[in-house]
Amino acid sequence: MYRHTLKGKVYRFENLKMLLAKASPYRSGDELAGICASSYEERVAAQITLADVPLKNFLNEAIIPYEQDEITRLIIDTHDPVAFEPISHLTVGDFCDWLLSDHTTCNTMQQINAGITPEMAAAVSKLMRNQDLIAIAKKCEAVTKFRNTIGLKGHFSTRLQPNHPTDDPKGVAASIIDGLLLGSGDAVIGINPATDSPAAVANLLQLIDNIRQQFDIPTQSCVLSHITTTLQLINENAPVDLCFQSIAGTEKTNSSFGIDLALLDEAYQATLSLNRGTVGNNVMYFETGQGSSLSANAHFGVDQQTCEARAYAVARRYKPFLVNTVVGFIGPEYLYDGKQIIRAALEDHFCGKLLGLPMGVDVCYTNHAEADQDDMDNLLTLLGVAGCNFVMGIPGSDDIMLNYQSTSFHDALYLRKVLGLRPAPEFESWLIKQGITDDQGNLLSVADGHGLLNRGMP
Template sequence: MILKTRMLGQTYEFKDVKDVLAKASEKKSGDELAGVGAESALERIAAKEVLAQLTVADLTEHPVVPYEEDAVTRIIQDDIDETVYGTIKDRTIQEMREWILCDATDSGALMRASRGMTSEVIAGISKIMSNMDLILAGSKIRVTATCNTTIGTENVLASRLQPNHPVDDVEGVAASTLEGLSYGIGDAVIGLNPAIDTVDSTLAIWKVLGDIRDKYEIPTQTCVLSHVTTQMEALRTGQGSADLCFQSIAGSEAALSAFGINTGMLSEAEMLFREEGPAKGPNVMYFETGQGSELSSSAAFGSDQQTMECRCYGLARHYHPFLVNTVVGFMGPEYIYDTKQLTRAALEDVFCGHLHGLPMGCDVCYTNHMPTDQNDSETILTLLGTAGVHYVMGLPQADDIMLMYQSTSYHDVASIRQLLKKEPIPEFKAWLEKRGIWENGHLGPNAGDPSIFFK
């Protein structure tokens, strides 16, 4: 395993595989602040050159957090299909990139090969790809999952309806939900981030979302994004339920601990919601991630934030989720500084999620102290639509009044569907058409009029 190269009369030598991965990453403010990123553009190019010549086996055998020390590493490594791994282990990372981008390589071949790839391998491949490479490769991979409906089918761009409220007022949540539905939002999930993380509050929001779903016979899923332990306790009361169980996850056991969870807890939640939840399909988990969370909890083990993010996807696929999404700019400029870094991170995350076999979405978002605006969000959304993102967020005017950050609006989702000839999930589309909300590939005459639900 060669960890050095010479460029323009200078030798660049890297300490280990972890160092190569970090230095080969595109510029991110989080890596710079953590002291793990490349110190110059030339060092970054040198790291990419070294990484390109490493093999799948090199990255597999050198995880960024040791197997003996980390439950996430153990899940990622133990889930690998050894037969598939045996067919690719001697390929270089550059050869894997070329094979993925080859016209003859289809989604089925990519999904079979992915079963032999650890998260470090997938991260490594993404680091030697350009933005257009990531878009093209991501668009080739088709992943489906089923809860009450199926996400990921041909020409579908789904959306999460996010009816957040500053104090979880049920009437306010109901009003926001009906408005979002009137714009064709909510086929991926109607999912609320609670302001109050208690069993009683979770049950109250479960009820209002479930009542709306059932009253109007909406073919979708519901979820309240409280802590996984709160949701399990709420479900065990027998007083209410939601279709999906949510949790934010991270790429190391120590970072999971900072979230108050562990891998055993996630397994328990998946089993509980499969056995006692109302969902029809086998996929009942919903995970959120975001580059930088491990750095923020001092649990990155000297690794770069994008590799740690990729490890989130390796953990997620163990639980066969219905939805995964990166909240790509939520951490702020300390981790993703500006539009260029935000764009790169979004494209990396969606491609890497797809190659892990995940139905991958993206919250195209930013905090108000980032040098980014809504035009940038719309540009990134358009790129992600071409990259085959499974779903995005729908918020009133793209403004979350509870979490206090900017995302994508109901109108943004409608526009990108129309522009790229994408549609809602088929059953949801039929439901919209019946109510005049969707017509001939775009919003219909009743779009934006929630009063139709009272007639």
């Protein structure tokens, strides 16, 4: 039992799970789940109460029972007491101030991150203002490598997302070429396939691999099929660079996705064994998003942001190349408007980075959310300041397969320009060699006869 008295009124919170839910900044999904604070005062009372909870309590009070959930077991069993030692005497509130301190650097945070549980990260994020989430994330650096290097300070990457409603090879290739000529695609060229049939996925993999090899592009490909499809294709010698899967923070949600840790382990080992990376071997690409556990009716009364942070425990087990929180895709019953989407994205980015992950964000919204391009511009800019590793690059922001709006190739160029950010170093050299940018990063006019135009189409 946790409690706090405000002007004679006693607020009681039965357990850590309920305290976390009540302390969460307002969002529609927690309201839908019936677990959010019932007044503004109760929310702040919960935050004041949470600030006084020792971090050690999180190791003794599982929010989903150890016996019931393999993600809880993963969190507890892989917790590193040595890494935790320097912060073991802190409360959640102390931890907030400790993270903000000028003495806490990227290096300090890297030394303790195996001692931070996702629930600790979620808890401290709930006490923070947006600027705190940005300032601390900015200090972190999560660098990963495959055929290039993503996440270096001062660099900002994109996933080129050339989706097509029928996976038409020419349609996909046209979007890839458009994106490459606008400097997109250093994080990955990643397609959401319209169908999960292995043959169709294999064709798309081959398509990207051909373009990549033909133009010697230092990047990696991914077709975001179910992990079982990818495993099958690995066995059939398809050119799999990164292995994709959507993941979530409870065993039951993952089970609704048709996965568990054993399957992820198997796919991770299989992908590693291909040894296709040239500068490193981070091979996994994960997508997450607040609300997935509620949507699968598998949240156990845990608030959606804490569920999301628990997904990062799954992610970090596999030293992923990219982790992408698809923040505004799920719809207004989970994140209603621009304010909620922006807050959630900053929380996810912060929690992921604090736990050592190479976080990117799909800055996006659907047409039934109270959001528009202005909200996305705000969020994109905030994430750029916060040091986000990558965002999506989609022709004109309009994904014609998934029917939602994300960031455009142009949006990434804007961010690089206003914040002085550069693509992954290997990719930047390639852009210069191809005459797409000059050595200052300025985009050049593409000549009619550019090789990508002449020879890029299948």
